[in-house]
Amino acid sequence: MFRTDSDVQTADMLNLPRPTVATGKPQIVAVPASEPLKAYIKTLTERAERLRSRRVDPSEDNMLKITGDGRKAALDMRLVDPFADAHGDTKLGRAVDQIRAVWEATRNERSTQLVFCDLSTPHPSRFNVYEEVRSRLIAGGIPKHEIAFIHDADSDIAKMNLFNAVNGGRVRILIGSTEKMGAGTNVQRRLRALHHLDAPWRPRDIEQREGRILRQGNLNPEVQIYRYVTEGSFDAYMWQVLETKARFIQQVMSGQTSVRTAEDLEGGALTYAEIKAIASGNPAVMEKVKIDTEIRKLDQLRAVHLNQQHSIRWQLRNLPEKIEDARETIEHLQADIATRDAHGAEDFTMTVGKQTFGGKGAREESAKALVRAVLSRRDDYAPRLRASFRGFEILSRDKPGAPVPDLFIRGAGTYAAHLNADNPVGTMQSIEHTLRAFDKAAEDERRQTERLEKPLTDYQAQANRPFEHETRLKELLARQGQLNATLDLDKSDAQAAEPAVEPIVETAVALIRSRVATISPGPERNSGKVLRP
Secondary structure, eight states: OOOOHHHHHHHHHTTOOOOEEGGGSOEEEEEOOOHHHHHHHHHHHHHHHHHHTTOSOTTTOOHHHHHHHHHHHHHOGGGTOTTSOOOSSOHHHHHHHHHHHHHHHTTTTTOEEEEEOSSSOOOTTSOOHHHHHHHHHHHTTOOGGGEEEGGGOOSHHHHHHHHHHHHTTSSOEEEEOHHHHSTTOOOGGGEEEEEESSOOSOHHHHHHHHTTTSSTTOSOSEEEEEEEEETTSHHHHHHHHHHHHHHHHHHHHTTSSSOOOOOOOOOOSOOHHHHHHHHHTOTHHHHHHHHHHHHHHHHHHHHHHHHHHHHHHHHHHHHHHHHHHHHHHHHHHHHHHHHHHHSOSSSOEEEETTEEEESTTHHHHHHHHHHHHHHTOOSOOSOEEEEEETTEEEEEEOOTTOSSOEEEEESSSEEEEOOOSSOHHHHHHHHHHHHHTHHHHHHHHHHHHHHHHHHHHHHHHHTTOOOTTHHHHHHHHHHHHHHHHHTTOOHHHHHHHOOOHHHHHHHHHHHHHHHHHHSOOOOOOOOSSBOOO
């Protein structure tokens, strides 16, 4: 029996227990960069420099490809150099040792483990990390049938059988990617450990991965999460960026910032400055990583803040007029309700032109006379008085191209009715229906006024609030400039990575103006009853 993600959400609401992480947080397994890896990273800097100076066609090489190669090299040098040495202290070697240790320690309980890797999935004709990890685990004494790839389950039935095998402890090590082993992978029953062989781009990918083990229904009260990092490589940079991104997202979700919108920056490639900084091996690199990422987030939040303030100013200009309009409509409706009620409907009386209709058959005769009067002249585009009824004027106005003229009822306010040229009694029914609808229209307007007044109060409280992180942003920009100088980033790179406060404002305002120019403010209030010709 499988539990869906909605089942887990229900369990969350019921506050059911789920495992805790040993040591209180994921364990970092750091491996020093090999000399070949350090040399390779320097070649990436040279490639980035050639690309930046436009000596290379982007179709032949680009920053996305350079970034991908750097991440692969941090995972295993054989992904970029088939002849690289597989021996020595490597990230994969540490991971295999840890996976085997957990497997051995939980042999009696038949606990299970997940291994995540996005960069080197199974491929029949070239080296890949999946096959490498499995072959090393088998060489270490783990039976082959206890190791599985999520990619081998190519149908819903195959996945169901695989998940059952993991939950039953028959398959004890499951290797997969975030895409294939993320949401919907309900194998938590015996999970004891989770291993990150590489770092994805987005915090939500980490959440998807670790959400497989930190779930209700896991028999283990405590679990282990391992993140494997090659020092001095793209690995360390990626994990630091993820940490900083996640911190900002958490601030927004927990209400620690008043900005209501935050975007999880996707990111597909590092900048030239970032690659150059990684290759330098300078200990200031990690500080720069934190500062650059935090500046990008604060810049984004500042743009959202400016956008919100622009919207608030627009609402403060627009809402009072709408509220006043609604109140005026209510006054007119109340006056017209009084007029309607003062002219009772017991004895039907209607005046069309100079003729007054009353008594038996008056409704039908007056309706016919009204329709004849309205249709007698079709080229008069100004409102023309046609009749009077229960204290109200009945007017018509021709409209070019329309099959019949418009019909209005005018008292303190002006209201639409429908002219039925084929059925004059239908015209009279429409007029009477409009008069009966005054009460509901007044109530609708009162509710509308209340709905408008509440946000107006909120907007007035929020208007002209300064950006709450302005001081922090200025401090970070100053420190970023110092780090750029320390890391010997040239002027053009520093300018690209270090936007001054004023350009940030100008860019944000330009963006807001472009959006405002293309986005309408939304539908105006329209009760469907009140018209002003």
